[in-house]
Amino acid sequence: MSVVAGIGQIRYRDTCAEIKRFFSKKKRVVDWKCSESQACEMLLRVNTDIIPAYVKGDRSKSVLFDACRLAKQLKKLEDCWKLMSKVWVELLSYAAGHCLAKTHAQQLSKGGELVSFVWLLMAHLGLGDQFRIEAGHVRAKLIVQK
Numbered sequence: 001m002s003v004v005a006g007i008g009q010i011r012y013r014d015t016c017a018e019i020k021r022f023f024s025k026k027k028r029v030v031d032w033k034c035s036e037s038q039a040c041e042m043l044l045r046v047n048t049d050i051i052p053a054y055v056k057g058d059r060s061k062s063v064l065f066d067a068c069r070l071a072k073q074l075k076k077l078e079d080c081w082k083l084m085s086k087v088w089v090e091l092l093s094y095a096a097g098h099c100l101a102k103t104h105a106q107q108l109s110k111g112g113e114l115v116s117f118v119w120l121l122m123a124h125l126g127l128g129d130q131f132r133i134e135a136g137h138v139r140a141k142l143i144v145q146k
Contacts, residue, residue: 007061014062022064043068044075092118097127 023039034042048069096104096119107116 011061011063015064018062018064040071044071048072093122093127096122 023034023042043064046065046068048065092115096115099115099119101119104116104119107113108120112120
């Protein structure tokens with residue numbers, strides 16, 4: 001275990017040293033006073049086409065270059081994740097809205113589950129088929145079918 005912890009400390013120390021060199025090179029940051037978004041932009045501009053071993057050799061244990069490569073790959077997937085999250089929310093709200101209110105009430109009495117909590121939130125906001133505002137009534141009315 002001590003060997004693993006030692007490697008972690010070496011990686012941390014080398015990564016901190018590389019970050020300091022990276023930002024101090026060419027006066028990129030004066031006294032580390034740049035915004036987080038500016039620092040991210042600088043790191044995303046790092047050329048990652050070269051294999052890490054050619055850049056840092058085998059002596060450095062820094063993970064900064066690997067982190068830059070990973071960040072670029074994740075940035076490419078960002079639009080995909082946004083679409084997936086929208087689809088997931090749509091499916092979750094559909095499932096919550098199309099279950100019987102009796103089923104949700106039973107689940108809530110047992111501690112609940114995510115779909116029941118989404119249903120409850122939708123009910124609170126007046127969303128879904130369970131709630132309708134009928135003509136002449138000021139309040140939303142809960143429609144529970146037996």
